[in-house]
Amino acid sequence: MNVIKRTQKLNEKYRFLNKLADTEAYGTGKLGGYAVSVKDCICTKDMESKAGSKILEGYNPPFDATVVERTRAEGAFILGKTTQDEFGFGTFNVNTSYNIPLNPYDPDRTCGGSSGGAACITAVADFPHIALAESTGGSISCPASFCGVVGITPTYGRVSRWGLIDYANSLDKIGVMAKTVDEAALLLEVISGSDRYDSTALDEPVGIYSGLESSVEGVRIGIPSEYYAEGVNEDVKNAVWRALKRFEDMGATLQEVNLPHTDVSLSAYYIIAMAEASTNLAKLSGLRYGLHLPLEGNFDQYFSRVRAEGFGDEVKRRIILGTYTRMAGYRDAYYLKALKVRTRVIEDFKKAYQNVDVLIAPTMPVTAPRFDEISEMEPIQHYMMDILTVAPNLAGVPMVSVPCGKVDGLPVGLHIMSDHLEESKAIQVAKAWEASN
Amino acid sequence: MAESARLDLTEDELERYTEQLKVILDAFKDLDKVDTENVKPSFHPVETKNKLRDDKAEDWTWNPLGNTVHREGKSFRGPKIT
Numbered sequence: 250m251n252v253i254k255r256t257q258k259l260n261e262k263y264r265f266l267n268k269l270a271d272t273e274a275y276g277t278g279k280l281g282g283y284a285v286s287v288k289d290c291i292c293t294k295d296m297e298s299k300a301g302s303k304i305l306e307g308y309n310p311p312f313d314a315t316v317v318e319r320t321r322a323e324g325a326f327i328l329g330k331t332t333q334d335e336f337g338f339g340t341f342n343v344n345t346s347y348n349i350p351l352n353p354y355d356p357d358r359t360c361g362g363s364s365g366g367a368a369c370i371t372a373v374a375d376f377p378h379i380a381l382a383e384s385t386g387g388s389i390s391c392p393a394s395f396c397g398v399v400g401i402t403p404t405y406g407r408v409s410r411w412g413l414i415d416y417a418n419s420l421d422k423i424g425v426m427a428k429t430v431d432e433a434a435l436l437l438e439v440i441s442g443s444d445r446y447d448s449t450a451l452d453e454p455v456g457i458y459s460g461l462e463s464s465v466e467g468v469r470i471g472i473p474s475e476y477y478a479e480g481v482n483e484d485v486k487n488a489v490w491r492a493l494k495r496f497e498d499m500g501a502t503l504q505e506v507n508l509p510h511t512d513v514s515l516s517a518y519y520i521i522a523m524a525e526a527s528t529n530l531a532k533l534s535g536l537r538y539g540l541h542l543p544l545e546g547n548f549d550q551y552f553s554r555v556r557a558e559g560f561g562d563e564v565k566r567r568i569i570l571g572t573y574t575r576m577a578g579y580r581d582a583y584y585l586k587a588l589k590v591r592t593r594v595i596e597d598f599k600k601a602y603q604n605v606d607v608l609i610a611p612t613m614p615v616t617a618p619r620f621d622e623i624s625e626m627e628p629i630q631h632y633m634m635d636i637l638t639v640a641p642n643l644a645g646v647p648m649v650s651v652p653c654g655k656v657d658g659l660p661v662g663l664h665i666m667s668d669h670l671e672e673s674k675a676i677q678v679a680k681a682w683e684a685s686n
Numbered sequence: 687m688a689e690s691a692r693l694d695l696t697e698d699e700l701e702r703y704t705e706q707l708k709v710i711l712d713a714f715k716d717l718d719k720v721d722t723e724n725v726k727p728s729f730h731p732v733e734t735k736n737k738l739r740d741d742k743a744e745d746w747t748w749n750p751l752g753n754t755v756h757r758e759g760k761s762f763r764g765p766k767i768t
Contacts, residue, residue, distance in 0.1 A: 307753075308753055309752075309753065311748035311749060311752055311753075312748060404732065405730065405731045405732055406730075406732055406734065419729060419730045419731065420731075445737075445739065448734070448735075448736060448737040449730065449734050451732070510720065512716070513716050513717055513719070513720055516713060516714045516716050516717050517717060519710075519714070520714060520717075527691065531692075534692070536754065536756055536762060536764055537750070537753065537754050537756075537762060538753035538754060539753070541754065541755045541756060544756060544763065544764070544765045545765075546765060546766075547765055547766045547767065547768055548764070548765050548766065548767055548768075549692060550765070551764075551765035552692045552765075553689075553692045553693055553694040554694055556692055556693050556694075557693055557694035557695065560693070562699075565693055565695065565699065565703070566703055566706065566707070568691045568693060569687050569688060569691055569693070569703060569707065570707060570710060570711075572687055572690055572691040573687055573707070573711075574714075576690075583714060583717075585727055586717050586718075586722060587717060588727030588728055588729060589720075589722035589725040589726070589727050589728075590717055590720050590722060591727070591728040591731070592722075592725050592726055592727065592728045593720060593722070593725065595728055595731060627706070627709070628706050628709075628710065629706075629709050629710055629713055632710075643731065644731055645730070645731025645732050646731075669731075669732055
């Protein structure tokens, strides 16, 4: 099969790409024979990488991100760049000037965001394919859930961020998506590990993620009651409960646990993410790369004009909010307070992991919404959709979303979360679930 | 705020964002109910350490001017300062 032509054909129907490679070329190694798609925000040498934003249009990175370099070194062919919400700012992949991907199960519905393109191509590719994606507050788990694929978000720092067009430095994690747990785990194994170019990339040795046994015998599963509260669709909850029952039949033990700061994690997450985003995006000014305008007016006037033209609605909103929460006089009440609440959220998870190996909950509170429903939502309602994914992302713990049946023909995601650097535990439970289907 | 963030906003954007930001900032107040007395802020979710390398020059293999139209010789060309 000509993978480029096939991808082109699929893309006409589902619109998951921002850029497609010109020539197909594989090497040898652990990923030999695999086409790997790369989320638009991950720099790929000589391939336009714009993070879904007009302000980076035409930017051709002169280097590969560490994850792309490691992926190529193991023989994969870099297929192209997948569409996303601009800079990752969104839950439904509709905040972009480029392609809005269409859900493989119903084209009137979202693929989820912000790695919507990555999830979409993963679901529809009928050739060996794995996706490089990225999550800040749930951008791998959410689209994996809505598109019925496997998504792994590693521990913060497990994977180098060198070459990532960043959203929020203390939250961003590059991760993976695939049709099967083992394929996703294989790519994660390849890209994990320390990196001299990223001081936050952890030095701890990389574990074994792929080829784990499919067993949950003796695994202690925690059920965080806050994640099954009102507001989570009853049918989605039932699908997850059925899975929990099956885990119990397979030899796991279940126990209820509490993550008491779940409700406030949403505010803490958005304050931190927006504050960091507003500083990160300050470098985008139409000078060194991306959108350029004629050099008219002074420094401030030029930058303000380029940024007004290059940034979309949600980006402007988040930059202003982030600027506000960092301002003298408000910094302690918002930004610093949010960082302290994050400490509480991390403590919640650490306490839970004293008694259980993994936590399991629905990935998203709903199945994929329709585009007309999304257009009726206010920004605050968009943010509230992330209620189940922001806390583990704030805590930086690894998580896997695996398909867990369907509700009205739409996929449901099962979210398996383990403690820092215990990717293998969550992956093994995911694999046991997959094998039981 | 928009000025400080270097964003030229239209009247419509200013009006719309003001309304939306009020709602969002109001929602953020729920953090006040968390007791954070004597709690340290977490700037990262895991402990991170500074990593330093020897202060030696290394070869620069990219062309930093390769993605801009605003250049003059080996320099970037920018807007006027004032």
